[in-house]
Amino acid sequence: MLAALGDEARPLAGGQSLVPLMKLRLAAPAHLVDLNFVPGLASIARENGTLRFGALARHADIEASSLVQQVPILHDCAAGIADVQVRNRGTIGGSLAEADPSGDWAPVLLALETSVHVTGPQGERTIPLADFITDAYTTQLARAELIREISVQVPPKSSGGAYLAFKRCAPVYATASAAVQLTLDASGTCAQARVFLGCVGLTAVRAADAEAALAGKDIGTKTIEAAAEAARAAAEPHSDMRGSAEYKKDLVAALVRRAVEVAARRARGERVELSHVYA
Amino acid sequence: MPETAATIPRVPIRVTVNGAEQALEIEPRLLLVDLLREVLNLTGTHVGCDTSYCGACTVLLNGAAVKSCTVLAVHANGGEVLTVEGLARNGELHPVQKAFAECQGLQCGYCTPGFLLATLQLLRGNPSPDEAAVRKGLAGNTCRCTGYQNIFKAVEAAARAMR
Numbered sequence: 001m002l003a004a005l006g007d008e009a010r011p012l013a014g015g016q017s018l019v020p021l022m023k024l025r026l027a028a029p030a031h032l033v034d035l036n037f038v039p040g041l042a043s044i045a046r047e048n049g050t051l052r053f054g055a056l057a058r059h060a061d062i063e064a065s066s067l068v069q070q071v072p073i074l075h076d077c078a079a080g081i082a083d084v085q086v087r088n089r090g091t092i093g094g095s096l097a098e099a100d101p102s103g104d105w106a107p108v109l110l111a112l113e114t115s116v117h118v119t120g121p122q123g124e125r126t127i128p129l130a131d132f133i134t135d136a137y138t139t140q141l142a143r144a145e146l147i148r149e150i151s152v153q154v155p156p157k158s159s160g161g162a163y164l165a166f167k168r169c170a171p172v173y174a175t176a177s178a179a180v181q182l183t184l185d186a187s188g189t190c191a192q193a194r195v196f197l198g199c200v201g202l203t204a205v206r207a208a209d210a211e212a213a214l215a216g217k218d219i220g221t222k223t224i225e226a227a228a229e230a231a232r233a234a235a236e237p238h239s240d241m242r243g244s245a246e247y248k249k250d251l252v253a254a255l256v257r258r259a260v261e262v263a264a265r266r267a268r269g270e271r272v273e274l275s276h277v278y279a
Numbered sequence: 280m281p282e283t284a285a286t287i288p289r290v291p292i293r294v295t296v297n298g299a300e301q302a303l304e305i306e307p308r309l310l311l312v313d314l315l316r317e318v319l320n321l322t323g324t325h326v327g328c329d330t331s332y333c334g335a336c337t338v339l340l341n342g343a344a345v346k347s348c349t350v351l352a353v354h355a356n357g358g359e360v361l362t363v364e365g366l367a368r369n370g371e372l373h374p375v376q377k378a379f380a381e382c383q384g385l386q387c388g389y390c391t392p393g394f395l396l397a398t399l400q401l402l403r404g405n406p407s408p409d410e411a412a413v414r415k416g417l418a419g420n421t422c423r424c425t426g427y428q429n430i431f432k433a434v435e436a437a438a439r440a441m442r
Contacts, residue, residue: 012351019310019349020331032307036354060343083419084400085334088343089350170418171332275415 003121003144005031011146012036013056013094016086035146042091044068049154055093055147063087071154072266072274073161073181077108080163080276083170093147099133099203102173106133107196107204108163111179113153120145136202158191159183160266162259165198165276166251168242174199174276175242178231178255180263182214188268190214195227195260197252199242200235207234210256219264224257231256292356296321297365307353311345312336314352315362323363323392327421334420337393338362344400346419363392366399374440375399375433384433386424394420398434406442408434 002009008030012018021027035041041056046067051074053062062068062078069075081087081095081104095105096116106129114129121144129150132140141147155161165177177198185191193214195207209230217223237248255277262272289304296319305314315321315338324347327335331349338347339361340354366373375398378384385391394417401408401416408416413434422430 015351015354016331016349019351023329023348034353083334084397084416085337085344085346085419086331086349088340088345170415171334171421275411 002033002146005033007143009033011097013097014058014090015094016082016090017094017098017100041093041148046154051152051154053092053150053152055097055149056091057093059087059090059092059095060084062092071112071152071161072272073108073111073163073179073263074152076161076163076274077104077179080104080165086171092150096129096132096150097139097141097147099135099137099139100173101136101202101204102199104163104165104174104177104198107177107179107198108161109150109152110196110204110206111161111163111181111194112155115151116147117149117151118145119148124148133203155181156183157269158185158267160263160268162262162266162272162274164255164259164262164274166255166279167276168279170278173242176200176235176237176248176251176255178252178259179204180256180259182219182260182263182267184219184264184267188218190217190219190223190264193227195231195256197231197235197256200237200248200252205234205236207231207256209234214260219260224260227260228253228257290353292353294352294355294357295359297360297362305352307351309352310348311338311340311350311352311355311360312347314355315347315360321362321364325389325392327390327393332421333390333393334397335390335393337396337420339396339400342400342403344397344419361396361399363395366395373399375402375437378433378437378440379430382429382433382436384425384430385422390420390422394422394430398437401434402438402441407438 010029012032012034041054043054044065045052059078059081116127116132161181163179165174167174179196181194183192193211195210197205210227213226213230232249232253235252237245239245315324325335327333336347341358
């Protein structure tokens with residue numbers, strides 16, 4: 001149907017970004033193809049070591065899913081998106097397809113092993129999330145292609161993650177955010193680290209130097225400080241109404257510091273509640 | 280020729296609003312809030328910001344709080360909508376309404392219908408919310424008068440009354 005309607009058609013998922021954009025006349029598609037009545041697109045399931053989210057799985061359903069409780073960084077993300085009204089409608093697939101630089105899911109899912117399963121007139125293909133989002137508001141989706149499913153590898157028991165954002169208030173996009181996933185070895189040393197930053201680049205920014213500062217180290221004050229400083233350097237924020245570039249860099253350092261602390265405690269098996277910071 | 284309101288074909292929907300089933304023919308682009316206010320004359324649901332920020336237009340769609348200015352009316356097809364007009368029963372205010380009145384959880388009242396419905400969803404899912412849960416549950420609703428303290432007291436009082 002999307003193929004038949006051509007370039008002027010847009011798929012509609014939860015509508016929490018597209019409907020406001022249309023009301024502002026920033027988007028004016030001639031046709032909307034509503035995915036909400038497609039059966040089976042909203043499931044959340046675990047198969048062996050993989051969590052599978054249907055594209056239409058809503059943030060609120062992900063927040064409430066017992067399967068997601070086992071991967072705390074996913075729960076941090078789902079529970080912190082906008083407000084309850086938006087979480088009741090918005091979908092994980094819609095969020096990734098929109099590829100807003102301030103979106104919450106991209107940094108979190110990039111900190112895990114995530115693949116995007118896409119379907120279209122040419123059939124199915126699977127794209128690693130790191131390749132799927134190519135630029136701000138730009139993905140590899142071809143015309144008439146849709147996200148069908150997002151699959152996430154469940155990290156090992158010795159792994160822990162945290163996602164933390166700073167927001168002026170719930171309904172608005174974050175000023176900056178940090179997603180951290182740490183995997184410890186048997187001695188408690190950090191074997192692998194993933195650090196991604198949100199809202200401070202055209203896409204989620206990988207803080208590779210912050211990861212290098214953590215890998216192979218014991219997670220203590222000095223290591224955390226080194227990672228936070230490396231993340232500050234990796235951020236590429238612009239000054240805007242949410243804050244100056246310098247302020248956002250400071251914010252990134254603070255968020256990474258806290259996210260690494262929580263991720264490390266979770267990797268050691270501790271249950272830690274985490275919620276975003278609101279101004 | 281561009282499509283205009285006159286040439287866009289209407290679509291049939293069936294939706295239960297405050298317990299009454301409605302069979303309607305609507306433009307597919309109609310927003311849920313406009314269905315309620317303009318078609319069904321249920322003007323208790325208010326439009327505040329019209330940008331999905333303020334939550335004044337909050338209603339329950341199949342039990343879930345939504346911002347009706349950011350939901351298409353066709354998405355309510357086959358479903359149930361509860362608005363502020365559907366809260367009172369037989370002339371008796373709903374416990375959430377009573378609590379907001381008794382605690383003075385409002386000043387100008389413009390945001391109140393949205394707060395009532397958001398509170399109802401919160402308390403249905405969590406009959407004894409702590410302060411953090413109340414703040415999280417109402418984070419999508421903005422009040423520019425009260426400073427929120429009396430609203431939090433009202434939610435607490437409503438929770439006690441509903442348990």
